[in-house]
Amino acid sequence: MRYVNFGDESALSPDDFFMDQALHEARLAYGEDEIPIGAVVVCQGKIIGRGHNLTERLNDVSAHAEMQALTAAANFMGGKYLKDCTLYVTLEPCVMCAGASYWFQIGKIVFGAYDTRMGFGRLNQKITHPKTIVTGGIRENECAELMRSFFKNKR
């Protein structure tokens, strides 16, 4: 008889855990017929800002998940900068959102799926804050699959 050991598998890394939360936000967007992108901002292990894409609901093409989460986090902090915070987002941020992260001086950006067309990584110059660390590809498949599924249903 073999036992399945869930121990290690169920212990999520912090990045996995928080990307899971960003995915939760993305699924909320999906349920509202918004392009399914979600984001959370984490400071010292706590989520201090959440958001998902609201471009349809707000009729505002700039109402990206990151903008919601970053402004919510900054508002929560009562201060201006998010130097010790990490932005988790299911899709590689666009130039606008990466530009916003500069002003917030976000400490770290962790994104899920790559966006080779609109992602800020396509630029050959750094537009994030000099101190911002960037990691991509966390839970990449789940993040990308959510987008694929959404657009497949739209066709």
Place this chain on the structure above:
Amino acid sequence: MRYVNFGDESALSPDDFFMDQALHEARLAYGEDEIPIGAVVVCQGKIIGRGHNLTERLNDVSAHAEMQALTAAANFMGGKYLKDCTLYVTLEPCVMCAGASYWFQIGKIVFGAYDTRMGFGRLNQKITHPKTIVTGGIRENECAELMRSFFKNKR
């Protein structure tokens, strides 16, 4: 006896006229102790969105004049895109705002003073929408002088 002819001098070009309106917004910011940057969005000769820098009042480092004016204009239009509109702004937009203008598909950007440090023009790749026309240097001195005066008083 000579008469002074004010005719030609008082007839402002459209660019001058609307940059004057953006300067008016910038002066409002100045009066509120905000970095004096103002913007208006114009469609078919009418101002459909206005805004000035509100980073202090909103405690939000992303509350730039352009973001206010663009979202106000898009809201006024009830639609999403600003293809036939012009954004007038007293300072060269940053990467975030230029990135936002991409999503709004703004037809034209006319800015006043150049911002060699933070302006999007420092990038060697185009980040505005392929169809967006960009012009800089309109009422450059007045726009720049407002900034200089503001920061001089801050020291």
